[in-house]
Amino acid sequence: MRRAAVVAVLACAVAGCTVGPDYRRPALPVPSEFRSLGPENPVDVGSIGDLKWWALFQDEALQSLLRRALEANYDVRIAAARIMQARAQVTIARSLQFPEVRGSASAPYTHIAGPRDSLQFRDVFAPMGSLDLAYEADLWGRYRRGTEAARAELLASEYGRRFVMTTLVSDVATLYFQLRSLDLQLQISRRTLTSRIDSLGLVTQREQGGVAAMIDVRQTEILVATAGQAVPDAERQIEQTENGISILLGANPQPIARGRSLGEQLALPALPPGAPFDLLERRADVRQAEQELAAATARIGVAKSDFFPRLFLLGSVGAGGVNINGSWFGPQGVFSFLPSMTVPIFNSGRIAAGVDSAEAQAEAARLQYEQTFQNALRDVSDALVEYRKRREARTRAEDLVAAAQDTARLAHIRYQGGVTSYLEVLDSEGRLFEAELRLVDVQRDEMLGIVRLYKGLGGGWQE
Secondary structure, eight states: OHHHHHHHHHHHHHHTOOOSOOOOOOOOOOOSSOTTOOTTSOSSSOOGGGSOHHHHOOOHHHHHHHHHHHHHOHHHHHHHHHHHHHHHHHHHHHHTTSOEEEEEEEOOEEEOOSOOOTTOOSEEEOOEEEEEEEEEEOSSSHHHHHHHHHHHHHHHHHHHHHHHHHHHHHHHHHHHHHHHHHHHHHHHHHHHHHHHHHHHHHHHHHHHTTSSOHHHHHHHHHHHHHHHHHHHHHHHHHHHHHHHHHHHTTSOSOOOOOOSOGGGSOOOSOOOOOOGGGHHHHOHHHHHHHHHHHHHHHHHHHHHGGGSOEEEEEEEEEEEEEEETTEEEEEEEEEEEEEEEEOOOOOTTHHHHHHHHHHHHHHHHHHHHHHHHHHHHHHHHHHHHHHHHHHHHHHHHHHHHHHHHHHHHHHHHHHHTTSSOHHHHHHHHHHHHHHHHHHHHHHHHHHHHHHHHHHHTTOSOOO
């Protein structure tokens, strides 16, 4: 039995075995469909996650902002630098599988001054040049596993960059839609303020003519102040949102160019999310977590290889000569070959602890991978129900605005005809103002729901 084990070890050493587990994608509990998936969202017609961002966001101004952000955003540039770092690490890891050859040269000179005996040389000059070779035979796949881990980390960094781009596209689009909604709210507030100032002038004239009471004037002044307060608040939020977009562009705070109005941005009757298992291939953060798991799995093999002997091959080839008291001897050739082997015998459990650590890291990476996928499912399900319900809320908000507009119109007619008090006019105008602002919020939230669904499905990294 012991002889068979020795033979197996020797055969593995000659053939170049690779210790440690090979990576296989873990089985995940993938549902057949997303929760809150309505009949208007078929799963067999592709997915909006496959759309390039410029195909989904067709506002020219928004497209220009996205291009600038993808070129100059600091997070994207940092992610690109990490890819370069990971690519260099692959080269470093792979280089360990090959012999290392170095050239060296020396020219020692010795001069002895003063008295000397007959057996002592006064001048000795011995130039020498050599090529030195150092190589560790990768018997157990230590360096092959290290290269495998480095390549997986390179892929993880690439998917990390994609996820940064997906997040950046989502953040820029979100702030842009918020900016356009604030523009519309400012427009409504200014229009309402102008209308209420006109109403205040009319009511003031009626009070001076004895037709209206002073309470009507004061209540109208309250409406004017309410609308006037909304204007600077909207202006403040607009400038702060522009600053946020500027930072995402990698620029100092500055004004942001506008394009289409909020209502002209997107008109998609159905947003197909695709099948849940597509997220394994499309979501950049899921792919990144998987590659990190693959790298951690390969590190187990690196740790296990420390249990086995290590074979080192050292060699040198050189030539030189010796000059003694003005007389040359040579040239001379030098050749050396020094194989050596180390075998772990006692290390206080260090190697076993290293394997345990690598296996624990791989287990943590596996759990992280599964958690990332579950979070991806939640993101899509949340975005689907949000988009559906926001669309329903937008329909109700439009009906509310239409009813509030007609109510305000009738209240003015009734007041001018002396049928009702000005309190009814004030109440109807206040309700109209609130309904119009609420409609803008609902329209914005519907757009943001589309952005979240697009990000949840893994769209936005396409270049």
